[in-house]
Amino acid sequence: QMQMQESGPGLVTPSETLFLTCIVSGVSINTNTHYWVWIRQPPGRGLEWIGNTYYSGSTYYNSSLKSRVTISADTSKRQFSLKLDSVTAADTAVYYCARQDNTGWAFDFWGQGILVTVSS
C-alpha cells in the first residue's frame, strides 16, 4: 500500500533554509511513469506548485521560486527532498509532497502535509 510522508522542522527562522523530506513507501520512485512533486498551501489560501523531480534527475521549478528552490531525490532510500533558501513569513504554509503521472500530469497521490511556520 503506497504511502507518502513529509518530515522536517515545523518552525524555521526568517532568512534561513527550509528543508523537508518526503518518504515514499509501497512503490519505487525510480520509475519513468511519475514525477515527484512539492506543492504548498499558505494558511487559508490556495495551492501553489513548487516543482518536481523525475527519475532521470531532471527537475522543474515554479518560476516565481526558481532562484530559491532545489528538489532532489535519493531513489535508493525512496525519498525526495525540498530545499527553500532565504525564507520569509510569506513561505509559511502547509507543504505537501505528491506524485504526478507523466501522461495526464495529475497529482494522483498526496502526503498528509506538514505545516511549516517561518518566524523568529
Added chain:
Amino acid sequence: QSALTQPASVSGSLGQSITISCIGTVNNIGSYSLVSWYQQHPGKAPKLMISEVSKRPSGISSRFSGTKSGNTATLTITGLQADDEANYYCCSYAGSPSFHMLFGGGTKLTVL
C-alpha cells in the same frame, strides 16, 4: 504566471447539481487537455477527482464530471451529497520549457 480563475463560492441543495468554472488562457487550458480537479476537505490533503479534463480515477463517483471549452474548464457535480461540501481546485499544465503547473484559487462548495 497568473492563477486560473475560479468563483470563490458556489452552493446547491442536497440532490441538486452544480458547476464550477475554471478560466485560463490560450497558454494553459486553451492549449492542453491536461486539466485536473481536486477536492479538499478542511485539514485534509487534496484528492484527485478528475484528470485530463474528464477522466475519473478509480473509485471516484460518476456524479463528478469534467469538460473543457476553449480556455474554460468546468467541473459538474450531480446529486449533491453532504460530503461534497469542500473546497475544489482546478489545475492545468502551462507548457514548456518550465513544465509549469497552475492552480485555480479554489471554490468553496456549500451544500444546503
